[in-house]
Each structure stands twice: as C-alpha cells, then as structure tokens.
Amino acid sequence: MDQPRKLHIKSFGCQMNVYDAQRMVDALAPQGFVETANADDADLVILNTCHIREKAAEKVYSELGKLKLLKQDAAQQGRRFEIAVAGCVAQAEGEEIIRRQPAVDVVVGPQSYHHLPDLLAQARREGRALETEFPVEDKFGLLPPPQPEAIRARGVSAFVTVQEGCDKFCSFCVVPYTRGAEMSRPVAQIIADTERLAAHGVREITLIGQNVNAYHGEGPDGRPWTLGRLLHRLAEIPGVARLRYSTSHPLDVDDELIAAHRELAALMPFVHLPVQSGSDTILAAMNRRHTADDYRRLIDRFRAASPEIAFSSDFIVGFPGESERDFVATLALVEQIGYAGAYSFKYSPRPGTPAAEMQEMVAPAVMDERLERLQSLIDSQQAAFNTAAIGTTVDVLFERAARHPGQIVGRTAYLQPAHVMASDDIIGQVLPVTIHSLERYSLLGELASRPAEPKPVTIGA
Ligand code: 5AD
Ligand code: SF4
Numbered sequence: 001m002d003q004p005r006k007l008h009i010k011s012f013g014c015q016m017n018v019y020d021a022q023r024m025v026d027a028l029a030p031q032g033f034v035e036t037a038n039a040d041d042a043d044l045v046i047l048n049t050c051h052i053r054e055k056a057a058e059k060v061y062s063e064l065g066k067l068k069l070l071k072q073d074a075a076q077q078g079r080r081f082e083i084a085v086a087g088c089v090a091q092a093e094g095e096e097i098i099r100r101q102p103a104v105d106v107v108v109g110p111q112s113y114h115h116l117p118d119l120l121a122q123a124r125r126e127g128r129a130l131e132t133e134f135p136v137e138d139k140f141g142l143l144p145p146p147q148p149e150a151i152r153a154r155g156v157s158a159f160v161t162v163q164e165g166c167d168k169f170c171s172f173c174v175v176p177y178t179r180g181a182e183m184s185r186p187v188a189q190i191i192a193d194t195e196r197l198a199a200h201g202v203r204e205i206t207l208i209g210q211n212v213n214a215y216h217g218e219g220p221d222g223r224p225w226t227l228g229r230l231l232h233r234l235a236e237i238p239g240v241a242r243l244r245y246s247t248s249h250p251l252d253v254d255d256e257l258i259a260a261h262r263e264l265a266a267l268m269p270f271v272h273l274p275v276q277s278g279s280d281t282i283l284a285a286m287n288r289r290h291t292a293d294d295y296r297r298l299i300d301r302f303r304a305a306s307p308e309i310a311f312s313s314d315f316i317v318g319f320p321g322e323s324e325r326d327f328v329a330t331l332a333l334v335e336q337i338g339y340a341g342a343y344s345f346k347y348s349p350r351p352g353t354p355a356a357e358m359q360e361m362v363a364p365a366v367m368d369e370r371l372e373r374l375q376s377l378i379d380s381q382q383a384a385f386n387t388a389a390i391g392t393t394v395d396v397l398f399e400r401a402a403r404h405p406g407q408i409v410g411r412t413a414y415l416q417p418a419h420v421m422a423s424d425d426i427i428g429q430v431l432p433v434t435i436h437s438l439e440r441y442s443l444l445g446e447l448a449s450r451p452a453e454p455k456p457v458t459i460g461a
Helices: 015-031 056-076 087-093 095-100 110-126 148-154 187-199 227-235 255-263 280-285 292-305 324-337 364-387
Strands: 005-011 033-035 044-049 082-086 157-161 204-208 242-246 270-272 310-317 341-346 393-401 407-411 417-421 430-439 442-447
Touching (some): 015 157, 044 087, 056 082, 056 095, 082 087, 082 110, 187 204, 204 227, 227 255, 310 324, 341 364, 393 417
Parallel strands (some): 005 044, 157 204, 310 341, 417 442
Antiparallel strands (some): 393 407, 393 430
C-alpha cells in the first residue's frame, strides 16, 4: 500500500451527516486514508453537504472556491489534492457541481458512499471528474463495519444508523427527495455494529435516521421489528449503558416505544420530537398529518410512562400563510409543553417541494421578529431546565478531558455537558455528580458518593 494519505471531511447539517462522515472514513481506510483536522495538508477533502435550509448550495460553491485555491497550491508543489462533494447538495445538484466548479473530482450522493474508493480511483485513472448516478440501492449492507482505530477515536458515544430516507413528505422538506424512500436496516446488522462498538469501549449508542421511529427492519425471526423492540434487544448488549434515538415523527410513535421508556433503564429520558408549529392550519398546510392536540396527548403519554422525560423539538416560523394568530398558537404550545431545548428556523423554500409553490410568503422582517420571540421563550425554558439541575445529583457519562487541566467533561441524561475535577480514568464511566453551579450551558459539579436520584421534570404544564 502507498504511504498514508490524509483525508479531511467537512460536514454540514444533521447528525446523519456526522455519521455518514464516519462511514466515509471507514470506507476509505482500506485505501490508506487517515483523517486530518485540516484541509490545508489533506490529500483528499470531502465536503459533506446539507440541503435542508437556505443558501446551502451557495455555501458549497463558496467552500469549493477556497478548496480550488488549495488545489492550485498543491499542484505547484507537485502534490495531488482531490476534492469530493458528498451529502444532499451533491444529490440535488449532481453534475451541475462539476460544471460550476471544475476543480471537483467526484460528486457522490448519500446512497453511494460505498462507491467512493472506486469513484476516486476511476476519476484519477480517467483524468476527469465523475458523478455517481445516484441509484437507490441497499447501501446498508455494503459499507465496511466500523474500524477499531476509528471507533477509539470517536470516544464513548457513537451513532448507529437504523433507517434512512423518509416517506412523510412534509410539504417544506427536501429529505424525501434527497435521501429517498424510507429504508430500514436489518436488526442483525444493527446488533453486529452495536456489539462491535461496545467491545471497543463505546458506552452510549444513538440510533439515528431521518424518521427513526418509522423503523421496521427485518428481525432474526424474518418479521419486521419496531424501534421499541430493537431498543429492548440492544439494551441486552454488554457494555451498552445508554441508548438514544433521533429524529422521531409524532405519527410514528407507538405504544411499544413509549413503554420502552418505562421498561429500559438504558433508554435516556430525552426525546427529540419535532412539532414544527402549534397551529392546526399550518400543520395541515405542512402535511404533518397531526394536530397540536394530537401532539399534546402524545407528550402526556410519554410523561405518564416516565415522568423524567424531557423533550426537544424543531420549529419553523414564517411558513407560507402563517398569521400572527398561528404563530401565537406555536408560542402557546411551547408554553404548555415546556422544552429542555429546541431548534427554531425561518422557513426557506426548497426547490421541488410543494410549499415552494405556495404564494403567501411571510415578510422577512416578520419572520425575524417571530424567530426572536420564539427563541427567547425557548431559551428561557432551557435556562430554567438547566437551573433546576443545581443542587441535584445526576448521572453523567464521562467523555473526555475538558479544556481546563484536571477537568473531565461528560453528559447528563439530557445531553447537558457536565464538568468535574477528576482523574481521566473516569472516562467511559457513568457516575453520579452533584451539580453546584451553571456556566452558560454547562453544569459544574463534583463526583458524588450517593447514587443519582431520578428527577421529575418540573417545567411546563
Ligand atoms: N425551511 C426551514 N426549516 C426547515 N426544516 C426542514 N425544512 C425546512 C425548510 N424548508 C427544519 C425542520 C426540520 C429540521 C431538521 O429542519 O424544522 O425538523
Ligand atoms: Fe422531512 Fe417531514 Fe420526513 Fe422530517 S418527517 S425528514 S421534516 S419529510
């Protein structure tokens, strides 16, 4: 094999992209590629792009402009410097990327990452840029499993993809077009990946998918398994201390998933359940296929199963036709639920989606103002949630040394960063921590001698 070549991946967007970046590293490792933190000294740079919101494509072209200069520098030094574009912009723009930026060597969509080594080799051989034809195929069986070196580098928490794509067709969203139809991975593959990760020190597994609770992968019994059933099975794997899943659609939550929160100690009581809007008119226009009350009842069912559960959500403000009254209904819903945190976005029309054809655009200044009102409400709820931790003893999974010498950082069940002074052999352990203060979004505390108490969540209705 040639001497190691350096690979730099710059990821934008969702956790699926973070995960995919890891899979690309795994796919390229057998070709002698090792990861580097800098684009400057890389031999191959992959832009792992996101198309979900505004200006995604423009951002990619401006990044590519910078990479082109690095490629020119490398050429002057007689060094090969390759550029690949992956992710959803690659999927959406295809050949257009090569046309607009000829410095690009390869364009590859999310369904085809297992072709990356071959594509790069072919582009090199033929001396021309290549684009995959983006076939929708079984990508799941084709990538190599996570490699031990790479697992260690990732630390104590890892993503495992369980499904990809989405059949929900929310009217604003490009995912069903860029990521394609919903596909679930077979249970056996997920168990194998999880066992491998756990054997190499991973303690927390987050099952990910664009619509993760639509999961219906084939079980060892030849029948489709639900996400709830899968979680029960994964909780049996030695070494797995914590399980999470993201992102869920309210319509696909079933009793088994809710019950899993009562039954599985390893399943963390923090659920990302996007609602997008609190107005039934807007929810209908978004093709969400649930009402605000359906969502409220769902939250109640989760809370009845496990009072510790806290929620996060996504919101879109300024969807076409959103009136002040619709927006106030969103604020009211947020008030009632009481979130531990949430993401809110200004609506941006995505070409090819039904909402992009809608006429009644909300004025940009109105969108800005609504975003600010919503964010300040969510921020105050998040601050209240974090403040409520002060004086309590909570379990923390320790991840790594923090910036201050002697300090170790980990995460609570609710993904709050928590810092203690301790030796680094606590990394990888879940230990009780008594929280004494808050520094921005981080909890500060000390290792406790008594076990953590379950904490009923107090904010919200
Ligand atoms: N405009 C604004 N936000 C969007 N999202 C998805 N599509 C759009 C869009 N066109 C948001 C949704 C989704 C999150 C991942 O991104 O809130 O849940
Ligand atoms: Fe997009 Fe809706 Fe599918 Fe989420 S559920 S990925 S918002 S279409």
